[in-house]
Amino acid sequence: MAFLELKNVSKGYGHGHDRVDVLKDISMSIDEGEFVAIIGFSGSGKTTLISLISGLIEPDEGEILLNGKPITGPGPDRGVVFQNYSLLPWLTVEGNVALAVNEVFKDWDAERRHEQVLQYVEMVNLTPALQKRPSELSGGMRQRVSVARALAMNPQILLLDEPLSALDALTRGTLQTEIEKIWRNDKKTVILITNDVDEGIILADRIIPLNPGPNATLGPQFDINIDRPRDLNQLNDDDVYKKLKPEIVEYMLEIGDKSASETTLGDLELPDIQPKDLRLKLA
């Protein structure tokens, strides 16, 4: 039995004429300990998918099973790392992680909870910033706090919603390595939502493209059989990588084009204007 299973899940927003169907007939199953990346264009319904799994929204049709039991609402068994960190600005790094730990492990004594907080802050290398507030941290540090908060709840599954998309390339690389290391030690089930093919290849066991919405469906999956730990610098010489990357990119471009050609302008009347001279007059 699959660990997490989505069965014919559909979700749309609005009613009548304004209704937009975001996801249509999504089915997938994820095994325990697997790292799955879902890749899609902006606006293809990636965040809707992760909100469905986290239980923040409910599907219109179909069902989502975790360990064979349907998901009925959000809960700490699914740790979410939100795209924009969603740290509470009035709490310190310690406070943010402690809020989650104190809530989830109510029956532990204070000392054990405190240790749990320190352990996970240490895991993301933020012990020196323990007493700082989010506004004093860089984007990468904030995202690490967010990861620490999610992991400290000891969830069964970790949901990462474009966790690195707001960061600069260098920080992103470091954090990718860090996330991979944490995953290797922890062997948690992880679903990563991303729009970066390389990020998917470095981190995931499996990449599933999400075809652009409305009515987004899942594309064919790509298994990534590259040995871990994967080094971004050596990846370029890896044969599997060299074969896989163009395949995925080509598929993404194809579905991108298809969706662009499907979105017609309709009967929109365009102005009858021809550009005369596009060169700059320099003199």
Place this chain on the structure above:
Amino acid sequence: MANKIINFLSFCGLTWFIPFVRLCAGENPKDQVRDIITVIGIPIIAILIFLGFWSFTAAQIKTSLGNLPGPVAVMESGRTLMDEHAAERTKEQAFYERQEQRNAKKLAKNPGAEVKIRKYTGKPTYIDQIGTSLFTVFTGFLIASLIAVPIGVICGLNKYVMTAFNPLIQIFKPVSPLAWLPIVTMVVSALYTTTDGWFEKSFITSAITVALCSLWPSLINTALGVASIDKDYINVAKVLKLGFFEKIFKIVLPASLPYIFTGLRISLGVGWMVLIAAEMLAQNPGLGKFVWDEFQNGSSHSLARILVAVFTIGLIGFMLDRIMVVFQKFVSFGQDVVSA
């Protein structure tokens, strides 16, 4: 060191003094002098122009109480009020000293004698009146906050409650304190019938009127702040499965504190403005009553003394606002606060 002082000054909104600190710290003197001229020179010039305009115009206006007082007359009145305060305090001290001497003599004659210290019953000085006003406005403000913030939170959380409260808020918000006062006076007289002397009726009436007029900005801002909490924070609460009260105290209230304090700041300003009118009519012995008494008194000094009160009211209002700005900044965690 210098940076710490500068941060503290800008935190308190005392930006005027920053160039001086920089100058002392030895930063480029030319820049600092230019800064001093802009942040202090320009306001001083504006004030001087205002004073000149005032003394010129005042001299032209003849009232039944003599000429409208100019800046100099007002300054003198201010000094007189301070002297009167000092004189009254000396009198008070002398009064208590006399009693103590008398009591000591009595006890020397007969160790078993009962001695009493009688309270001084002189009239309140200007400083006492300022104190009364501040105490009254804070009491009213406290009542208003205790009502407004909880209702505001409930309104912000539930749009049906908001829809229910909205017409009431909109109708009561613009009502003048002068309209509330007679009703409050009658209700207080009817309900507060004890004679334990804890509070004067006039004090309760004024405080409640202040509360009635100043609770609306806090209520509306709290509701707005709670309603516009970042959805991510609510999602965090959902993922953690926080209970209702935990959600309120750990997420909702901290997240909307900047809005709540903006509301409280406006409320305190409104309350201070309303208080003067309320004190005039309720005869609460504060600045409002001072102005009213001076007006009724109608001596040649009255107008100057009233003008002293005008400036006092303005300065205290300004100080209260600054204090609220500090609180506001304290709870905003790095977000900007408009301190104009």
